[in-house]
Amino acid sequence: MEAVRAAGSSYPLADLIQSRRTIRAFKPDPVSKEQIIALLNTAVWAPNHGNRQPWRFILVMDEAREAFAEAVLRTHSAEERAKIGAQRHEYLTTLPAQLIVLQTEDSRHKQREEDFGAVCCLIQNFQLAAWEQGIGVVWKTNHYIYEPRFRSAFGIQPGEKVVGVLYIGYAETVPAAQPRARAETKLTVLDRLPLID
Template identity: 60%
Template sequence: MHEEQSYPSYPIAELIRNRRTVRSFRSDPVSHELLMELLDIANWAPTHGSREPWRYILYRGAARSAFAEAVMGAMSAEEKEKYAEQRLYDYGRTPLHLIVVMKEDPRQKQWDEDYGAVCCWIQNFQLAAWERGIGVVWKTNTYIYAPAFREAAGVRAGEKVVGVLHIGYPETVPVPRVRTSAALRLDIRE
């Protein structure tokens, strides 16, 4: 029997400011129960008309090598020579790879609303994960557009890959970067 780990509770503003994009993960597994809890929390993202346009494809355990092979299948020979060894190592070590997709609506307004909703879903997931000590990096590399990757990964026709989330306990946590003050980007009209 293991002890229940306690996690700090953050006010939302502090959680938002303290979240970091993690690119280096320990190989410790993330429990299925915790993952399901985080997915269910993320499902509370705002969604127009309650469409919930998101779907996710999870790679864990031995399937991580299939994810790596799907990525490798979308790379050029030059990219493979330059990146393959490191990517295979990183993808094999990272506990979870979650491909987040959305149904593409042919109506532009609904497509825009759905894309915004899925982006909100991803941010909810990242914040809920961070609160539980889990790091996430949201990737939109060019392989997500490659037919070879899409087919190998199980992305269906009529779906857009909004991002690939690499998920795990942080090996290192990056230092915060300075953010531009909103006052410098605000265009006030009176």
């Protein structure tokens, strides 16, 4: 019944997709754990092959942001820390929440690639569901996500891939959209035989 209702309704999904922007400047206003969990429970409806649901999440908020900032800063050289450490520390401990999104890596190549695709779908679901509620997100893939010291600080296991860290909060500023080329410029339509002359 729910599926029928959803198929027949006209959510302005295209508007939501086009208006969403990556947010990098956040207000300090909190976003609650419950709000984030609710967004995740929408996001987990991402398509995923074999219903493997190949994801795990670590939500960092409140005092734990201090540990997050420390873990990130430890992946920088002393020189870098001296230059940008204070500013990054301030940024990472002020934004309301960081969500580490992990993929459980299947040993089989095909399944591993499918699962990566599924986790990326989940992240975009999360970004869109958040945007619909006025909550901004940036999907971060900075070098620290690959660093053993960062991984061990959060108990990330061998066989788990950090697909991204989502910084979450209310937007201080919303950047202008980066223009997209129309799809037609990247589209080949094959609609008659022979395919190749």
